[in-house]
Amino acid sequence: MDSIIQSLFADLEAKDKNAQYEAFKKLLAVTEEKVDWTYEVWNELVENLTDKDPHQRARAAQFLAALAISDPEKRILNAFPTLWNVTKDPKFVTARHSLQSIWKVGLAGPEQKEMVVDQLVHRYHDCLGEKNDTLIRFDIIQDLRKLYDRVQDEAIKKVALELIATEERDKYRKKYSKLW
Template sequence: MVRKQTELPEAVTIAIASLRDGEKSKVGDAHDLLQDAVLGRQGCLRTDKPQPVDWAEAAWDEFITLMAHDNNHARSIAGQVLSNLAQSVPPETALRDLDKVSAATRDQMFVTARHVLQSMWKFGLGTKEVRRALVAEFADLFRISGTEKNPTLRRFDIVTGLRALFDETGDDSLLQTARDLISLEDDPTYRKKYSGVWRDLIDR
């Protein structure tokens, strides 16, 4: 795991400045720059596996601050990038701020909240300690989702995030967690939908 702190790449510095500006086209450009910076290619900040980077600590607090931006797209990108960088910062940093990223999954703009939730599984790519904390946070979010907007979409995203993390880590405890959470769903239609994410494993 990369832990050494280095200066920010120019593209990341430009992206942060563009996000701070908040102008629509600049925020879009920042999104493209950050795809290359954290994924090493164009791709999806929510679902694609990030590459380890040596500048994560230098950028971390900048993106924490950006999660309070007036522009909801900027907030969304900041939360997604933090999830991508979590494996590259010291575990104490990821653990310290996991709850801040989790809080963003309740953003007043549902699309922002959902995009952050869909990316949060990447916190689990770091140490086992951070993974355990993430899974506990996911479990809490799943249980309280009945009081949140669009609860079935939130639950589906959590189950999908657990599956993505399982596919990357092979951690069998994630399968059991998914089973336990899916069993909490009272509606058989949605229980079947969530189980479908694990169709090849859930019945073994």
């Protein structure tokens, strides 16, 4: 890992919230492409998924999801249950940020894609009646759209449209449909 990346990870712990946010944005941008330093931060990120600080949990989830494309050992398959738990975090903003990035795991390969899609489908059905269920469902449909846009797998589109069709509330069915 080069000194710039090390510095960005160090800045995540800075006292200045602006410095933290800038480092976070830069790291997310860097992880849009494959990187060669994934395993240098992997264990710490996995540990941070259960940190007492919700910001640490959210950041760790977003970074791990993004780093899945740089995970030739497929460690994400073992880490995924813990990562997925953050999408149901008691702190809704943490859960939502994690859920909004989970689709990136599906970019890592067919096995990871299937795992993510399956979990999103289950969550779509299971969240009904929860507080903010419409936001959760919107994020799930949006995740499927983002994954579809990147991998062009018609099966993902089919799944998304089938989920939307199960939405009984007209207002939300229309809202979710607009994503497609």
